[in-house]
Amino acid sequence: MKVEDLVKFFGLEVKAGDGQLHQEVTGGYVGDLLSDVIAHSLRGNVWVTIQTHPNIVAVASMKELAAIILAGGREPDPETLKKAEEEGIPVLISLLPAFELVGRLYQAGVAGIVSC
Amino acid sequence: MEQTEERYPFHNTFRIEGGNFTHAGSVSSQVKRILKEERFPNSVIRRVSIATFEAEMNVICYAHWGILTLLVFSDFIKVAIDDEGPGIHDVDQAMTEGFSTASDKIRELGFGAGMGLSNIKKVTDEMVLTSVVNQGTHLEFMVKVFS
Numbered sequence: 172m173k174v175e176d177l178v179k180f181f182g183l184e185v186k187a188g189d190g191q192l193h194q195e196v197t198g199g200y201v202g203d204l205l206s207d208v209i210a211h212s213l214r215g216n217v218w219v220t221i222q223t224h225p226n227i228v229a230v231a232s233m234k235e236l237a238a239i240i241l242a243g244g245r246e247p248d249p250e251t252l253k254k255a256e257e258e259g260i261p262v263l264i265s266l267l268p269a270f271e272l273v274g275r276l277y278q279a280g281v282a283g284i285v286s287c
Numbered sequence: 288m289e290q291t292e293e294r295y296p297f298h299n300t301f302r303i304e305g306g307n308f309t310h311a312g313s314v315s316s317q318v319k320r321i322l323k324e325e326r327f328p329n330s331v332i333r334r335v336s337i338a339t340f341e342a343e344m345n346v347i348c349y350a351h352w353g354i355l356t357l358l359v360f361s362d363f364i365k366v367a368i369d370d371e372g373p374g375i376h377d378v379d380q381a382m383t384e385g386f387s388t389a390s391d392k393i394r395e396l397g398f399g400a401g402m403g404l405s406n407i408k409k410v411t412d413e414m415v416l417t418s419v420v421n422q423g424t425h426l427e428f429m430v431k432v433f434s
């Protein structure tokens with residue numbers, strides 16, 4: 172599954188990183204505390220969060236995440252989008268609250284970091 | 288090869304303002320850019336960036352101000368951060384995953400998981416943390432280029 176498949180399937184709004192949507196999604200992680208995401212997310216994961224400041228892009232880039240999905244219709248800061256374009260990190264918006272979004276992503280086959 | 292010997296080591300210093308969340312992450316971004324320009328392996332850049340980001344955020348979250356020194360050698364990268372601030376009462380406790388004294392305000396901004404120092408430990412080859420209460424904290428870490 173690719174980032175662009177999630178965009179289509181969930182009607183996500185693409186705010187940045189248009190050219191990076193072909194990336195393969197390895198799974199997902201959700202969290203609003205950056206160091207927790209640094210500690211536990213895996214390369215190629217989509218990251219669901221409600222944080223909107225530029226450091227989410229720094230985290231996604233350092234962890235080589237496939238995309239950031241902002242839940243609950245949160246709008247990213249302009250600085251965040253600028254940085255996301257520079258770093259080539261897709262920033263997507265879902266209108267669904269985080270719980271609903273993650274539930275549906277999971278149902279669609281996006282696994283978590285624990286393989287069971 | 289001779290050129291390499293002349294090129295390294297070099298160093299850069301950066302000032303970090305405590306409490307200034309507006310530019311949070313800018314020092315680690317600059318460090319990352321420097322290492323990219325030097326064409327270090329991606330894994331090295333990522334590990335130094337993560338550790339530097341966590342260290343920078345700790346100065347911003349908890350200290351008054353600090354200086355970060357980046358030392359670039361051909362075969363390892365060393366970063367030292369010295370801050371003036373409240374210091375850490377119990378360094379072992381601070382290193383424990385999940386331990387945090389972050390305020391609600393800091394948490395709202397996405398910090399305070401209590402994972403920063405353990406992340407630094409995980410991604411670096413050497414790490415030293417010392418602190419004097421009511422004076423400040425010294426952190427240094429090293430990442431080998433070939434490991």
Ligand SMILES: Nc1ncnc2c1ncn2[C@@H]1O[C@H](COP(=O)(O)OP(=O)(O)OP(=O)(O)O)[C@@H](O)[C@H]1O
Nearest residue numbers: 206345349374381387388398399400401402403404
């Ligand atoms: N430079 C510092 N000066 C004073 N106290 C510090 C400093 N760095 C860390 N601490 C103390 O150590 C605790 C643990 O730090 P650590 O970076 O592991 O987690 P955190 O900053 O609380 O949360 P996170 O890094 O996950 O956002 C902090 O909550 C703080 O009490």
Ligand SMILES: [Mg+2]
Nearest residue numbers: 344345403404
């Ligand atoms: Mg921290």
